[in-house]
Amino acid sequence: METKIFQPDQVEAAAELLKQGQLVAFPTETVYGLGADATNEHAASDVYAAKGRPSDNPLIVTVSSVEMVEQYAQPLSQPVKQLMAHFWPGSLTIVLPLRSGTLSKTVTGGLDTAAFRMPANQTTLKLIAAAGIPIVGPSANTSGKPSPTLASHVFHDLNGKIAGIVDDGPTQVGVESTIIDMSTDMPTILRPGAVTVPQLEAVIGDVRADHHHVGANETPKAPGMKYKHYAPSAQVEIVDQPADFESAMKWAAQQAEAVGVMATDDILTQLDLPDNVEAFSLGTGLESATHLLFAGLRHFDVESEVKHIFTEGFASDGLGAAYMNRLDKSAGGMHFTNK
Numbered sequence: 001m002e003t004k005i006f007q008p009d010q011v012e013a014a015a016e017l018l019k020q021g022q023l024v025a026f027p028t029e030t031v032y033g034l035g036a037d038a039t040n041e042h043a044a045s046d047v048y049a050a051k052g053r054p055s056d057n058p059l060i061v062t063v064s065s066v067e068m069v070e071q072y073a074q075p076l077s078q079p080v081k082q083l084m085a086h087f088w089p090g091s092l093t094i095v096l097p098l099r100s101g102t103l104s105k106t107v108t109g110g111l112d113t114a115a116f117r118m119p120a121n122q123t124t125l126k127l128i129a130a131a132g133i134p135i136v137g138p139s140a141n142t143s144g145k146p147s148p149t150l151a152s153h154v155f156h157d158l159n160g161k162i163a164g165i166v167d168d169g170p171t172q173v174g175v176e177s178t179i180i181d182m183s184t185d186m187p188t189i190l191r192p193g194a195v196t197v198p199q200l201e202a203v204i205g206d207v208r209a210d211h212h213h214v215g216a217n218e219t220p221k222a223p224g225m226k227y228k229h230y231a232p233s234a235q236v237e238i239v240d241q242p243a244d245f246e247s248a249m250k251w252a253a254q255q256a257e258a259v260g261v262m263a264t265d266d267i268l269t270q271l272d273l274p275d276n277v278e279a280f281s282l283g284t285g286l287e288s289a290t291h292l293l294f295a296g297l298r299h300f301d302v303e304s305e306v307k308h309i310f311t312e313g314f315a316s317d318g319l320g321a322a323y324m325n326r327l328d329k330s331a332g333g334m335h336f337t338n339k
């Protein structure tokens, strides 16, 4: 299969493919998603095959209107309506109880809930409206690899496996949406993202954060959170203190192989980089670092031979909670501690 690239003014043609049950990747403000008709069980199962995704990991349902959600979910509560009014379109995915028999097991992973999201990307909102159906929207990467923040990342992972990619340039946020579970009594954050706990609490009151590390025998609330994620083939190590980069570089200088370093410009310009060290800039601060994190991990995975990547850590609050959650998973929890 030849994977076609569509420009934003060609969404009608891309919508036709979706209606035919084909797979089309689409841009969002967080990361690129892999779209397919959410009401077509075959199309949804093709998404698992293309990504190599375990079948017990349910798919997000991506919509272009609140009315689309109402066709599948149980009547929306007042707090859910408030969340939608405040944060949609935007980086918040909301888990809601379904009316029975509305979405297939292939989409829901057998749960009686589904995760709904309306992304802040005009091209994709037009695409979904043109197709007239909600589309599933897992990140458009091979399962286990960093999520794609450029159409070229999607092409690298899925070329030949999907019908098309709608290219709308780089995504803005760089990490996936915040997931909030509104199907239980206590609103619970299942995955941190650009919409933060204080922002949510300002709208609906207390929410609980539940995105702790899940042990092998535990069933996580967001099934996808139990898998190894965002991992390049090199070992990622988190450098928590800017000062520790110097010892990391001393360690790197003694290695026979090439070593990667991902940090903001303030740190990179102060460092004396050994010859075998390759730097990838995370820009000026937390926001740009979040935007560039996955691109950096992919850069070292595809374009270089490094075995280690030292990556800058940030404080885990606000957007930092999302950044550190993804970095921690890609590092398998490994921190650099002055080896």
Ligand code: TXA
Pocket: 028, 030, 031, 032, 033, 034, 057, 058, 059, 060, 093, 095, 108, 111, 113, 114, 115, 117, 119, 137, 138, 139, 140, 175, 176, 177, 179, 190, 221, 222, 223, 224, 225
């Ligand atoms: O920003 C995003 O959310 C991106 C863009 C493309 O929209 N999508 C995305 O999808 O990150 P995915 O499939 O890579 O991550 C969705 C997560 C998975 O961990 C999955 O287990 C969880 O949402 N999930 C899906 N349905 C759920 C449900 N009913 N209850 C709890 N978690 C659910």
Ligand code: MG
Pocket: 138, 139, 147
């Ligand atoms: Mg994903």
